[in-house]
Amino acid sequence: MKKILSAFSPSGWQSVSRLGLALAVAVVIGLIAGRVALALAITFGVYSISQVRNALRVEYWLRHRRVETPPDMSGVWGELVTIVSRIYRRKQFHRARVTGLLREFRRLTSAMPEGAVLLGPDHEILWFNGRAGEWLRLRRKRDVGIRIENLVRHPTFIDYLKTGHPSEGAIVQDLETDRWLAFNIVRTGTAERQLLMVRDVSQEQQLQSMRKDFVANASHELRSPLTVISGYLDALADDDNLDPTWSSPVLEMRRQAERMRTIIKDLLELSKLESGEHTQEEQPVDMAGMLALLRKEVMALDERPRNVRLQLDSDALLKGVESELHSIASNLITNAVKYTPTEGEIELRWWVDDAGAHLAVRDTGVGIAEEHIPRLTERFYRVDPGRARSMGGSGLGLAIVKHALQRHEATLQIQSKEGVGSTFTCHFPRARVIPRSTGVLATA
Incomplete structure (x- = not known):
């Protein structure tokens, strides 16, 4: 009861007071006239009629509030009209604000x-x-x-x-x-x-197409003269009558010619991958056997890391183009060999799980700073240009890996830390995995 009474506004107390005063007057008049019940009934009747009249006035104003001014009323009804008017004005303000924002949004989106x-x-x-x-x-x-x-x-x-x-x-x-x-x-x-x-992106696509065509055509045109130059250099190197002072320059020219041949070969391979043309049919590829052969090739090198390990957690086959998958694995392993010292370690791993097939190449080489990792798969991007050129790299290996992986709906994950080493992991979709037998685990 106290909560109800405390919730009354001044206008509410005014209305209650008026009703109480009217009832008191009715009781007095009824006592004088000897008709108390009749006096109260008349008082309640008049009060009810006035309330119905006020309700009708408020209802009419609510239905025509766009054109009608608020009725001048006192007491609870006046307070009700004031509250409704305040809510209506606030609603009009917010509606106008939202309408303005919507118009501004339409203007901005039209100008986008x-x-x-x-x-x-x-x-x-x-x-x-x-x-x-x-x-x-x-x-x-x-x-x-x-x-x-x-x-x-x-x-x-x-x-x-x-x-x-x-x-x-x-x-x-x-x-x-x-x-x-x-x-x-x-x-x-x-x-x-x-x-x-x-x-x-029409302009970008046209420029991209022109660039690809130029690179492909230039690479094709450079192969013939480079072959001639390399032939003469080989002949000079094998000539016993060659002046000894020319031996070192000819050797350097042969090394640079070989480097140019590698760059042209990689450019042609990258152009083929970017063209999107599948010249070979996809077939089951023995990734475990391929990695074992690549490891043997690395072990046969004169300069290589001391420890090259191979971990095969699955013998499953992978559906794809064998030459492209070989290029992916070969480029990743070649990079690991180049940037890992002789006392370092390289680990090749092949495994299959619920997410798909995975090929990882981990090394304990020089590592890569975090800011360089997002750009590693760009053409000719080098973290250390001087070091990369001295090692004879073309700068296209990871770009080839990226495009070859895209052809197989796969992704490349790179984790690296300077001075610690790097891990390059290729993730292939589950749909490309072809089981061969129950799990055969091997470690070399």
Whole structure:
């Protein structure tokens, strides 16, 4: 009871006081007239009529509050009108603010150089800006609510929507306009909404294509003259009548010619991988046997780490192109040999688990600083240019590994610490694993 009484506002107490005073007057008049019940009934009747009248006035104002001014009332009804008016003004303020923000958002999205499409849980179109509508030929009245796969019918894009791979997004070509579009999904923190960003990358694709063509053509054209030069240098080196003072320069020229041959070979291989053309059919590849042969080749080198271990935790086969898988393993092992001192150690490991197949090459070499790791798979990127050139590397090995792995839906994980060593791990999808027999474990 105390809580109820304490909750009364001054207007509430005023109304209660008025009702109490009216009832007291009615009791007095009823006592004088000898009709107390009648006096109370009349008082309650008048009070009820006044309350109904006030309720009707408030109800009429609520229905026409856009054009009607608030009624001038006192007591509880006046307080109620004041509260409703305050809530209504606050609502109008927030509505105007939200409307302004929405208009500003539309202006900003219209000015965006990229396209944006908001997708629902089933990839249905909820909203898109003008740029996306132009590039994807979308119409609001016609296409809102339609699944975007039904409008952008490109296998690469559909696979990206389903799997989220590749992580950097999907690039497709619009055959009608010859425009290249890059699609990237931005997660909004909930599965109910996804924001699809669209960029026009036609110019970048044209430049990329020109660069690839130039590298491929230049590499092909350089092979013939380089072969001639190498032949003459070999002849000079084998000539017994050659002036001894020329022996050292000819030897250096032969070494540099061999290095150029390696670079051209790697450039041609990289161009082939980047072209996306599969010249060989995929077949089951014995990765365990391949690693064993590569280890034997390393052990036959004059300069190599003292300890080269091979750990085979599975004899499973891997579906892929054997030459490309050999290139992946060979490049990773070659890098480990180059940057690991003779007193160091290299470990090759092949294993299979629920996530798929894995190939790891661990070394105890010089290691790589953390800031260099994201750029290691770029063409010609070198952490220490002077050291790399003295070792005769082409700077293309990890770029070849990256593209070859992409052809096999695989990823490369790099862990390294300066002065401690590096671990390069290739992760292949489970679908490419082909069991051969029950687990055969081997260590060499």
